[in-house]
Amino acid sequence: MKKILITGAAGFLGSHLCDKFIDEGFKVIGMDNLITGDLKNIEHLFKLDNFEFYHHDVSKFVHVADELDYILHFASPASPIDYLKIPIQTLKVGSLGTHNLLGLAKAKDARLLIASTSEVYGDPLVHPQTEDYYGNVNTIGPRGVYDEAKRFQESMTMAYHRFHGLETRIVRIFNTYGPRMRLNDGRVIPAFIGQALRGEDLTVFGDGSQTRSFCYVDDQVEGIYKLLLSDYAEPVNIGNPYEISILDFAEEIIKLTGTEQKIVFKPLPKDDPMQRQPDITRAKSILGWEPKVNREEGMKLTYDYFKSLSKEELQRSEHKDFSVHNRK
Incomplete structure (x- = not known):
């Protein structure tokens, strides 16, 4: 049985990746510090023999006793609200966390995929965006903590390669x-669905x-x-x-929601990209x-999921407390 470590396992994408690799017959080791992730996303896996979970911050030294064949590095805040509230942690997981996992992959002779x-x-000047486009990034803007963490992550990964x-x-x-997306995390779809469910404009x-x-x-998971x-090492x-639009x-x-909300307009946030394709x-x-x-089809499945949640589950999906982490 092939073994894979998935960091950010309790997050939106990480939890779906755990499901996928379990279904494909892998032994899955999930790892998450639960700053933005939620154990509810993976609690259905705890009863399985081929799944185990480590509560750990990959910005600190990562130890896994088992041999590993693969590592998926998906530990990182991924929404504007998250990485603007915890900018230091965002930079650390993209730099220190990536370095730790590259070292682990080297020690285990494992293949590492980074997210x-x-x-x-x-804010691209080329449209649509191809992988050979170098980008147009404001390194010191509010979004730079995420953008540059990911750009550094790519550079370090290619250096190890x-x-x-x-x-x-x-x-x-x-x-x-x-x-499993979190409502009101600053991204377009959960923000709109959250407002629709509350009857807001x-x-x-x-x-x-x-x-x-x-x-x-x-x-995305497929x-x-x-x-x-695959045998391809360049970005895809x-x-x-x-x-x-x-x-x-x-x-x-x-x-989709069959509601009668209005659309209200607010100023565009700094460095918000005008085109994404x-x-x-x-x-x-x-x-x-x-x-x-x-x-x-996808939006109906997503909206039906959020409609099926209890009031308590919806509230949990909307809020994350970063107060413990915001000075580290």
């Missing part, structure tokens, strides 16, 4: 959505002309799985290339991957 992001492109011959993979994740920043491309979580098992975009998307949400030519040609779930 990078479309944010490495910043070139200098030590370590087997590494880099996935650049574009906007992904689905069940939907907040659009700027004039709503900025665009995003949304990928359903099952498609792309990551294929990349891990995994996302849905179908682009929509935020204003049009807000109107879609109102139609992946070029997935590389994923198609190298991995034979492209998304299958259209936005209408």
Whole structure:
């Protein structure tokens, strides 16, 4: 049985990846410090013999007694609200955490895949974004703590690949959505759904002309799985290339929820990218991957998930207390 360590295992994407690798017959070791993750996302796995969990911060030394075949590094705040509240931890998990896991991969002779992001492109001057575009990032802006953590993470990963011959993979994740997202974490879809569930008007920043491309979580996970098992070490975009403006998307949400909310406009946050659309030519040609779930289907599944939650579960999904961590 192949063994895989998944960091950020209790998070949105991490928990779905745990499910995927369990289903594929792997022994899965999940690791999370639970700053932004939630054990509820993986509690259904605790009864399984081929799953175990470590409550640990990967910014500190990482020890795993077992042999490992693969490591997925998905430990990081991934939403603007999170990484603006805990900027130091965001930088540390992208730098110290990545260094620790690269060292672990080297010691275990394991293949490591890191979760990078479309944010490495910043507010792009190239559209759609291809993997050979270097980006347009404000290093000292409020979003720089996340953008630069991911860019450094990529650089260190490639250094280990070139200098030590370590087997590494880099996935650049574009906007992904689905069940287990946290409401009101600053990302578009959970923010809109949270407002719709509470009967509030939907907040659009700027004039709503900025665009995003949304990928359903099952498609994202399948792309990551294929990349891990491929022979390709350069970054690969995994996302849905179908682009929509935020204003049009807000109107879609109102139609989906059957409510009568209005759309209200607020100033655009600093360095908020105006365009997000992946070029997935590389994923198609190298991995034979492209998304299958259209936005209408994926959004219905996501909205139905949040509607099924109890009031207590919804409140837990909305709030995270960072007070213990905000000075570290």
